[in-house]
Amino acid sequence: MVAVGERIRLSDVALRAGVSVATASKALNGTGRMTPETRQRVQRVADELGFRPNAMARALISRRTFTVGLLTNDTYGRFTLPVMAGVSEALVDEGVSVFLCSIEDDPALGRVHLDAMLDKQVDGIISTGKRIDKRLPVDLSGLPVPVVYAFTQAPDDAVTLVSDDAQGAREACQWLVGLGRTNIVHITGPETFVSARDRAGAFREVLGERGRVLHGEWSETWGHQAIARLWDEKRARPDGIFCGNDQIARGVIDALRERGVQVPSDVSVVGFDNWEILAAATRPPLTSVDMNLKALGREAGRLILALSEGKQLEPGIRKLPCSLVVRQSCGGLTAD
Amino acid sequence: MVAVGERIRLSDVALRAGVSVATASKALNGTGRMTPETRQRVQRVADELGFRPNAMARALISRRTFTVGLLTNDTYGRFTLPVMAGVSEALVDEGVSVFLCSIEDDPALGRVHLDAMLDKQVDGIISTGKRIDKRLPVDLSGLPVPVVYAFTQAPDDAVTLVSDDAQGAREACQWLVGLGRTNIVHITGPETFVSARDRAGAFREVLGERGRVLHGEWSETWGHQAIARLWDEKRARPDGIFCGNDQIARGVIDALRERGVQVPSDVSVVGFDNWEILAAATRPPLTSVDMNLKALGREAGRLILALSEGKQLEPGIRKLPCSLVVRQSCGGLTAD
Incomplete structure (x- = not known):
């Protein structure tokens, strides 16, 4: 049912008559190829619904294919x-x-x-x-x-x-900072991607000199490798990691778990893409930037x-x- | 270049002339709407290539929209x-x-x-x-x-x-049997799916009475839960696991690793779907049935x-x- 006073559109007529909008358009214009029954049905439905195309709609009806x-x-x-x-x-x-x-x-x-x-x-x-x-x-x-x-x-x-991307990355970094994380690293994809550069740029903008960026592949494997590199170094380990995509974040979180590092209590991790099927299956489920x-x-x-x-x-x-x-x-x- | 003696198709003419096959068809038929230059270009290309539509092609040219x-x-x-x-x-x-x-x-x-x-x-x-x-x-x-x-x-x-699906599942099971695995379990999705039933049926066909089937969700979480159940039981643990999809297999392999069980030396695992991005990132990379x-x-x-x-x-x-x-x-x- 269409409520009284609502504007009746051509698409309402089409849906009710069980035809495409293009067919409804042609039926009411008397053009196109269709069975006489279809044309009559559309006209009847249009009458029943009180369809009255305005000037704009009339112009469109004849020109558009929907x-x-x-x-x-x-x-x-x-x-x-x-x-x-x-x-x-x-x-x-x-x-x-x-x-x-x-x-x-x-x-x-x-x-x-x-x-x-x-x-x-x-x-x-x-x-x-x-x-x-x-x-x-x-x-x-x-x-x-x-x-x-x-x-x-x-x-x-x-x-x-x-x-x-820069705004999304900024939000992720500010979120980590807001949680009290002070040693934050960005693990991301190849610098040849403008999206990797935009996200890294926003990261540096928020973190300033403290912010360290590691570029690699867009893969779980790179997440594992980056954690191996960071944890083997003789310097303070990060307490926050912003990843350039969810696959990297998945690798990062798995690698941390295998080192006995607790996520999120020891390290907070954020991904990018919010690829539901991956983010939800990560343990713990992944906080991520959705485009x-x-x-x-x-x-x-x-x-x-x-x-x-x-x-x-x-x-x-x-x-x-x-x-x-x-x-x-x-x-x-x-x-x- | 088109080699001498090759049959020239309408699509060759279309590609060379930079138009769709439908346009090429109309150009050669003298029908349709296009600029005179386009029509002439198509005709010239058809001449140059020596395009000669046979009777069948002629019939199709007029009728089809490609x-x-x-x-x-x-x-x-x-x-x-x-x-x-x-x-x-x-x-x-x-x-x-x-x-x-x-x-x-x-x-x-x-x-x-x-x-x-x-x-x-x-x-x-x-x-x-x-x-x-x-x-x-x-x-x-x-x-x-x-x-x-x-x-x-x-x-x-x-x-x-x-x-x-049954043939694919049979191949997976026979592969596990061929590797000398004797205690093989099938961890799969809900029985309401005919694909789950077909795969489980093939599994039982190959394994007979020995074959045990666990139904659950199509998820990594279910893979973890199933391994927890199997490893907590007081009975012989499986040495081969055929999973109903790759997400389950991913959960199974992660759960086994966390229990210190080696894949593949202790347990062989096969997935289903060959979902490249998941199968390749599994550690070790997953053997899987491709549909x-x-x-x-x-x-x-x-x-x-x-x-x-x-x-x-x-x-x-x-x-x-x-x-x-x-x-x-x-x-x-x-x-x-």
Whole structure:
């Protein structure tokens, strides 16, 4: 039931009639190919619900296909699937379907799949990837449809969304400092990643001269190796460790346990990514920075919708906030 | 360069001309909307390459859109993304683009997104999920395009691909037996999953009366709990453990290490899923059963292509083989 006084949208009609918004649009316009029964059903539902498209909606109905294309080279999907879920969430009430196409790192494949999306007359394209400092191998400038870049590198004049890694890292470091930790180390991934550099920069900003950064791989193994190095040195051992991702943090915590070091009472550990399946299984469960990729996807969905409706948006990079998800690996919240 | 004597396909023309196969098709047919330059470029490239469509290709050119839709409710993507990569791999040489649409577990969403795919006139639809014993919440019977089911439950008269879990489990158990292990236990997920039942059934088939099965959650925590239970009992401890998934195996191996039990010299451990990022980080790295989901996706791609070209296929369930990926958690291969 739709409550009295609520605005009836085309997507309400479509849902009730059991058709896509595009089909509902065509049914009410008298265009497109469909059975007479479908057209009549849509018209009847529209009448029953009291659907009255405003001028804007009328213009849109004739022009739009209610599909958005999502291009990615993240074949593993760890970053792209949360983004996609967010995009879908933002657009589902508008009756828009999101189609994901994986172009890997192949320019020829990128062109073919992009062309296929344009053939299908998507209302807009969202480009997303697995690193904020790498571009997809396909040129999206000068397309006949709007483009939004989310969690990937973009041209300067593009509308781009990325997570604010520095802010997330700052929160993690301030959390450790707030818990009274004084000898804090940052164990992170390769310096060739801008996300590693941004996080390390924020760490140094909070910790100043005291802050020590160790770069290595984005792996559990590196977490073990870094702890071996720190614990074999003849100098004061850290009481707080901020890790560049959750895999490193997992290795760090396992390595500490095997040395008889208690987490969190002896050492507090924070991860980055809040990769649920890993963070929750870590013993103790891992406090970690969440990049809020689903929220980033929702914002990408809202922006592509605005652009496809003809609105103008300021180009440039929009940084969206990360948030700290507190579990047990830092202590401080529970009496110990 | 295309070698002399090779058959020139429409996709070769499309790639060389920098357009999708659908566009190339329309360019050569004199249909569709495109700039005159694009149409001329495609025609020139076709001439240069000596492209000569046969009768079959001519028929297809006019009818097909060279897109396949992939519907899934696996929002996490662990199972769907390898399947999608395989589908793409099988179809890329045919110039077909694969569009993934996530319908979650919502029937209304399923209908809307399915309808959007049909609006786009996809050549076929592949339905995939996260469990072989659950259906997607959308009815795909009686569609105007062919449907293939991959790694999801399907109607009896459908063309369906699933992994052969029982065969994979048998191989794992025979591997443990072949290594001389005599007291083998199976620690696995909830009995409500057909994959847990199939794997446990194969385990009992190989081990007979000796085989003991413990059901719990699909989690590391359950791996720890099961080892605690087995090691606290007053009976002979296992020397071989076959785990229902890699997360359980990870918990099992960590729990054994913490009890001072050596893996693999005291106990051999096998996992299931071959979830690379977890299996490789386990210490020692985990021997695990791989469901070959990418190969399953490739086969799904080949079948949907055959169906969309008008070929007839026998309905029913096709079980595709799993394979054992040997790492260090079982020993036996290395001298010790």
